[in-house]
Amino acid sequence: MFEKATRSRDKYFTVLTRDNQDEVPRLGLAISKKHCRKATARNRIKRVIRESFRQHQVQLAGLDIVVINQPAATLADRGAMNDSLEHHWQRCREAKRKKKNQES
RNA sequence: GGAGUUGGCCAGACAAUCGCUGCAGUUCGCUGUAGAGGAAAGUCCGGGCUCCUUCGGACAGGGCGCCAGGUAACGCCUGGGGGGCGCGAGCCUACGGAAAGUGCCACAGAAAACAAACCGCCGGCGCAGGUCGGUAAGGGUGAAAAGGUGCGGUAAGAGCGCACCGCGCGACUGGCAACAGUUCGCGGCACGGUAAACCCCGCCCGGAGCAAGACCAAAUAGGGGAGUGAGCGAGCCUUGGUGUUCGCACCGCCGGUCCCGAGCGGACUCCCGGGUAGGUUGCUUGAGGCAGUCGGUGACGGCUGUCCCAGAUGAAUGGUUGUCGUAAGACAGAACCCGGCUUAUUGCCAGCUCCGGCU
RNA sequence: GCCGGAUUAGCUCAGUCGGUAGAGCACAUCAUUCGUAAUGAUGGGGUCAGGUGUUCGAAUCACCUAUCCGGCA
Numbered sequence: 001m002f003e004k005a006t007r008s009r010d011k012y013f014t015v016l017t018r019d020n021q022d023e024v025p026r027l028g029l030a031i032s033k034k035h036c037r038k039a040t041a042r043n044r045i046k047r048v049i050r051e052s053f054r055q056h057q058v059q060l061a062g063l064d065i066v067v068i069n070q071p072a073a074t075l076a077d078r079g080a081m082n083d084s085l086e087h088h089w090q091r092c093r094e095a096k097r098k099k100k101n102q103e104s
Numbered sequence: 105g106g107a108g109u110u111g112g113c114c115a116g117a118c119a120a121u122c123g124c125u126g127c128a129g130u131u132c133g134c135u136g137u138a139g140a141g142g143a144a145a146g147u148c149c150g151g152g153c154u155c156c157u158u159c160g161g162a163c164a165g166g167g168c169g170c171c172a173g174g175u176a177a178c179g180c181c182u183g184g185g186g187g188g189c190g191c192g193a194g195c196c197u198a199c200g201g202a203a204a205g206u207g208c209c210a211c212a213g214a215a216a217a218c219a220a221a222c223c224g225c226c227g228g229c230g231c232a233g234g235u236c237g238g239u240a241a242g243g244g245u246g247a248a249a250a251g252g253u254g255c256g257g258u259a260a261g262a263g264c265g266c267a268c269c270g271c272g273c274g275a276c277u278g279g280c281a282a283c284a285g286u287u288c289g290c291g292g293c294a295c296g297g298u299a300a301a302c303c304c305c306g307c308c309c310g311g312a313g314c315a316a317g318a319c320c321a322a323a324u325a326g327g328g329g330a331g332u333g334a335g336c337g338a339g340c341c342u343u344g345g346u347g348u349u350c351g352c353a354c355c356g357c358c359g360g361u362c363c364c365g366a367g368c369g370g371a372c373u374c375c376c377g378g379g380u381a382g383g384u385u386g387c388u389u390g391a392g393g394c395a396g397u398c399g400g401u402g403a404c405g406g407c408u409g410u411c412c413c414a415g416a417u418g419a420a421u422g423g424u425u426g427u428c429g430u431a432a433g434a435c436a437g438a439a440c441c442c443g444g445c446u447u448a449u450u451g452c453c454a455g456c457u458c459c460g461g462c463u
Numbered sequence: 464g465c466c467g468g469a470u471u472a473g474c475u476c477a478g479u480c481g482g483u484a485g486a487g488c489a490c491a492u493c494a495u496u497c498g499u500a501a502u503g504a505u506g507g508g509g510u511c512a513g514g515u516g517u518u519c520g521a522a523u524c525a526c527c528u529a530u531c532c533g534g535c536a
Contacts, residue, residue, distance in 0.1 A: 029418075039145095040436050047124095047422050054123065055423085078423090 005066070006095040008088050012076055013049075014068040015088040017095055027053045028066040036074040045073055045081070052085040059093055 005016035020026060029049060031042045049067050053060070067088075073081065 038436075043420095043437060044422095051123080051423055 006092070008091040008095075010070075010084055010087070012070055012073040012081060012084045013088060014070065015092065016066040016068070017092045018064045019062060019096065019099070020064045023061055025053075025057050025060040025062065026064045028064070030066060030068045032069060035069050035071045038074075041074050045069055048078055048081045049085065052082055052089075056086070056089045060089060063092060063096060065092065 005018045008015045008017070027050070029046055031045055033042070036042050036045065053065070067085075076084075
């Protein structure tokens with residue numbers, strides 16, 4: 001997963017994407033204790049990511065996605081994180097489309 | 105109104121909708137229901153629970169330390185006593201022992217505790233420098249210098265004597281006690297500080313921790329249970345074999361100890377499993393909550409009724425909208441479970457104290 | 464979840480049976496040199512991580528707190 005993925009990165013998150021054989025999208029979270037020390041803050045980040053993923057899961061069908069947090073995400077508010085994630089989802093879809101075109 | 109102090113409460117609520125985790129039901133579409141904290145935190149103490157033979161003792165090691173009570177237990181809590189701080193409400197208090205012993209007390213100072221005498225004061229001797237003796241009132245040093253004040257006394261002085269205060273011991277009174285009282289007597293005073301220095305005294309503590317432990321079970325290594333018997337020496341019985349009694353041993357196992365005791369095991373035969381990855385379980389009904397009542401100053405306890413209130417395992421509580429509300433927050437996320445302590449933190453209420461103003 | 468250790472000058476470390484906090488490197492000034500380096504001399508710089516207590520006196524002893532590092536798998 002970590003070797004074959006397409007990366008998308010900003011100051012809040014690193015997002016890895018890869019095709020899967022299924023129609024259902026799958027989400028993995030890697031929220032490190034090193035970048036975010038407090039348990040409540042880690043839970044908050046995970047909730048925001050899950051909610052955003054749930055709302056966009058139709059567009060992300062057929063992808064495996066792993067989200068890794070960056071130090072800046074600890075202090076970010078909900079709006080900033082949502083904007084960042086939406087941008088990442090967009091890039092994931094583009095990466096998938098590009099790959100499909102290459103194959104065909 | 106301001107400043108302070110003590111105690112207590114809350115941790116947004118309600119509704120709609122889209123989602124998450126457990127449980128129950130299901131016509132497998134879904135439906136119903138429950139779902140983080142006062143600190144869940146730090147891991148500083150005490151227990152429950154599980155395993156280690158954990159049963160006793162010795163020695164280590166650690167903890168606690170005014171008294172009484174509460175408690176499963178505690179280093180916690182309640183009530184009381186002593187000491188200290190504050191004008192006060194109130195707060196703080198590791199608060200046993202320094203005449204069992206050892207150590208330390210820098211610098212300064214004559215001297216830092218067995219004692220002793222630098223300046224001084226007084227007396228003898230000497231023309232004098234001085235020397236011999238008495239003294240600890242005064243000076244100076246220091247954080248600390250061997251009771252304080254006054255009077256008497258003396259060569260000068262000194263608890264040397266007396267009065268008051270202080271101190272120690274004993275009796276008496278009050279109190280369960282710590283302790284207090286000062287009514288009394290005795291002692292002229294002998295006893296510096298430090299035990300969060302070693303130590304002594306009293307009391308307490310076996311170790312590890314749910315990543316404990318148990319079960320299912322690919323792989324791999326060889327082990328586990330049951331039954332029977334037994335080393336050496338001596339005595340007794342017996343034709344012999346055998347049996348029985350006593351003594352002496354060796355090795356391993358107390359996760360701290362080259363320790364002691366108790367206990368278990370050692371050889372042979374028979375039987376079968378063993379347990380790493382992974383999974384299941386332990387896993388939530390408990391020193392439980394709530395209400396009433398009784399006892400107690402209180403911590404708390406008794407009785408009655410009633411309720412079931414998170415159990416995840418890449419680890420669940422959130423998003424949007426509306427109403428109330430000035431506003432929606434602060435610290436912060438259960439991981440075996442309880443009782444405390446400590447730390448972080450939002451808003452509010454009540455009692456009490458001091459100060460200022462008005463009446 | 465459980466258990467250890469560390470924190471001292473700008474940096475790396477001494478000092479842990481209490482008594483005015485030191486060393487090396489670095490920094491500044493001076494000397495040396497035609498000048499620089501090297502060398503020598505002098506000097507500055509510390510809330511001993513923070514707080515409370517014990518003590519006459521605390522970097523040192525005790526307790527609490529903060530930050531960092533490590534072990535158990």
